[in-house]
Amino acid sequence: MSFSVNLDADSARSESHAILSRRILTPEGWRSGAVLVTGERIAAIRDAEEVPTDLPVYDVGDAVLTPGVVDTHVHLNEPGRTEWEGFACGTRAAAAGGITTLVDMPLNSIPVTTTLAGLQAKQAAAQDHCWVDVGLWGGVVPGNLEQLGPMAEAGVLGFKAFMCDSGIEEFPASSEVVLRAAMRELAPLGVPLLVHAELESAGPAAVTASRDYATFLASRPAAMEVAAIAVLARLCLETGCRVHIVHLSAADALPVIAKAREVGAPLSVETCPHYLTFAAEEIPDGATEFKCIPPIREASNRERLWQALQEGVIDFVACDHSPCTPALKQRELGDFQAAWGGIASLQFSLMAVWTAAQARGIALPQVYDWLAARPAAFCRQGRRKGAIAPGLDADLVAWQPDAPVLVQADRLFHRHPTTPYLGRELRGRVDATWLRGRRIYHDGACVEHPIGRLLRP
Secondary structure, rough: OOOOHHHHOOOOOOOOEEEEEEEEEOOOEEEEEEEEOOOOEEEEEEEEHHHOOOEEEEEOOOOOEEEEEEEEEEEOOOOOOOOOOOOOHHHHHHOOOOEEEEEOOOOOOOOOOHHHHHHHHHHHHOOOOOOOEEEOEEOOOOOHHHHHHHHHOOOOOOEEEEEEOOOOOOOOOOOHHHHHHHHHHHHHHOOOOOEOOOOEEEEEOOOOOOOOOHHHHHHHHHHHHHHHHHHHHHHHHOOOOOEEOOOOOHHHHHHHHHHHHHOOOEEEEEEEHHHHHOOOHOOOOHHHHHHHOOOOOOOHHHHHHHHHHOOOOOOEEEEOEEEHHHHHOOOOOOOOOOOOOOEEEEEHHHHHHHHHHHOOOOHHHHHHHHHHHHHHHHHHHHOOOOOOOOOOOOOOEEEEEEEEEEHHHHHHHOOOOOOOOOHHHHHEEEEEEEEEEEEEEEEOOOOOOOOOEEEOO
16 A cells, blocks of 8 residues: 555554565665564564565655654753743654654753652653653752662663753752762763763853854853863763763864773763854854854864764764744844854754765765664663664654755744754655654654653663
């Protein structure tokens, strides 16, 4: 049978079926055939002629069939700041963008996820409101050391800390003393510590107001990241705790990371689609939709990040979807110092990375290593997510890598359309997304009832 368009039928309990494609991306490479799904798992990958005649078949036509993207850095801001985003609209955006698993950050919600009670509030807010599977990070802040073990036992996948002002009072920065104590607590648990690595003491005096992007960029120099990462590398070696640097912006820090690994530090690092797509020289003054922290740097810096990805110094890519209300972005005022620092990108992070990678001659299997396999392993979901292989969850995406997509406000599932990608043409239209064998998105629409689950390690 041809590709079904009945979304209500897909919302029923998944049964055995096959998804047919001439281009299936497996860990062994591309192949033609069919992915056989039984219940929620991939049962086998077979040649098309081996599909049982009584099995329902979805033929995706010219689309490639790839694993669902795993994004480990997303701010959904619920409970408490649901007007910024929220589980329902955020996870629908993820499904529309080919993301089947995401991990939500512990800040920007109220309460923040720094206590067992805060975690339970987050779990309750997410329950029955997620279109994709969702994991949760806990938070490290001064004074919550005794909460880390209980939160780990209750299911968080790891913990996040800031070395600078987070932007909200509820999530203060952690000093070296606080980080060391947390790392000693987490190391025997095998739980990673994710860190926003900027030391404000290594930067210039704060700028009070500016519509000039160059002035804002100068206020967050690469030296802030380099100094913070040097501290983390030392603490990582000292404690043996797995440390992960989120949203690396400054290529100047790459030698510090490489050297730390050479001497045995269990240190990993991600970068983001906006650092791989945009360049400081192209950002107009007053265009605060481009503001993020750390900032988007020069084109030469961007190319060094791409090189580090290809060399394996940077482990993978995560979107750092960090939306807010349009008023907080202050587009009309254009003040980079006052505007919220975060970029909304969840729905088109796959397209953005693929568009930029394709322009550099990078093949799609390599891109999926950065967007699915490695992030799945990092967030301790590698036995269920991140590849098309027998025994794994049937998280699949059918999409057109060469199809142009104009980012338009009326096609976004994000709560607010404020994003620097608006009006930009990307490549890679997503046709359909399956979560654990059930189709959750097709041809511009999500299924009516969400089936996403909260993940544990």
